[in-house]
Amino acid sequence: MTALPIRRSIRGGAVAAALPLLLLTPAALAPGPVAAPPAGPVLEPAAARAVAASARAEPIWRSTPEQARLRYAKGQRLVRVAAPGAVVRRLDVPYKKGTVRSSLYRPAGVTGDLPAVVHLHGGGWILGGIATHDRLARQLATRVRAVVVLVDYSRAPEVRFPVALDEAEAVVRWVREEGRAAGIDPGRVALAGDSAGGALAAALAVRAKEWEGPRLRAQALLYPVTDAGMDTESYREFATGYSLTARTMRWFWDAYAPDAATRRDPAAAPLRTPDRGLARLPPALVVTAEADVLRDEGEAYARRLREAGNRVVATRYPAVVHDFLSRNSLYATHAAHDALRQVTDFLAAELHDPLPASRPWRAGLG
Secondary structure, three states, X not given: OOXXXXXXXXXXXXXXXXXXXXXXXXXXXXXXXXXXXXXXXXXXXXXXXXXXXXXXXXXXXXXXXXXXXXXXXXXXXXXXXXXXXXXXXXXXXXXXXXXXXXXXXEEOOOOOOEEXXXXXXXXXXXXXXXXXXXXXXXHHHHHHOOEEEEEOOOOOOOOOOOHHHHHHHHHHHHHHHHHHHHOEEEEEEEEEEEOHHHHHHXXXXXXXHHOOOOOOOEEEEEOOOOOOOOOOHHHHHOOOOOOOOHHHHHHHHHHHOOOHHHHOOOOOOHHXXXXXXXXXXXXXXXXXXXXXXXXXXXXXXXXXXXXXXXXXXXXXXEEEEOOOOOOHHHOOOHHXXXXXXXXXXXXXXXXXXXXXXXXXXXXXXX
């Protein structure tokens, strides 16, 4: 019998982080010896194999953005993960002179208005999209019993900050104002995001405080990017050898927000949000991975949310690397299944609670 790894969970406390991706080729996926980097944490076997494969591959930052996107998408296709059925349709939300493409995922066989989870995919603002995150969107829709809106925002370097954030805001506003036409209850909306998408979701939660209408119900931040400093202990410990490297993160930031002043903007780096901006935010779940350069900044953001009076559940999953929940090659880990259960239970509880005001912690208690 295989023992599940122990996870560290801090309720009402703060812990979270984010990290980029493992880009696999058919040769990299071939069976081979499983070995974790020397003197580092002992990884789950699937995570160790992914790390070894990443070490054999060409660094992603040496690719063009288009080449990197193709590699990422191919890596997702190579590892097939069974996904639940859902009714999927395209959504084009008006934005300035064009539209923002999204996909709506509705759990099969469910009628009536449902709550919504607007999910912002990861990929360092350069990679990823609807195809790479389809499996996760289906799982969220089915397990949360909600309509998942997966946003296909414009990517860097073709556009820079804040275009992706503004496009995501347009989609969230559409869900709240027009969502009833798509079978969505506009009073029950949550945000979710992984890695770079976690940065977008966190920034949107802060922006949404100023909007009229019902408050957002929750935010689920999966190994989020929260700062551009790249000077934490986890950056030093995992700078190389664990799939998402410090050099790759610099490549991502250079494409998304190339100048120093922009990187200090709280809308780009949520950890820099002033204290008053973090007050009265939706309940948060922050998930981080042990061997991830983004671990410490994610956990620091969770800590600041708690200190501002918000309810926070922060969990660090051991023995895994960045992107372990959304990356198909890492879905064989115990941590991925455990985290999926935690994320969907959290969102379901927040979205299906008929009397949210009755929960004392929503006012910042306990």
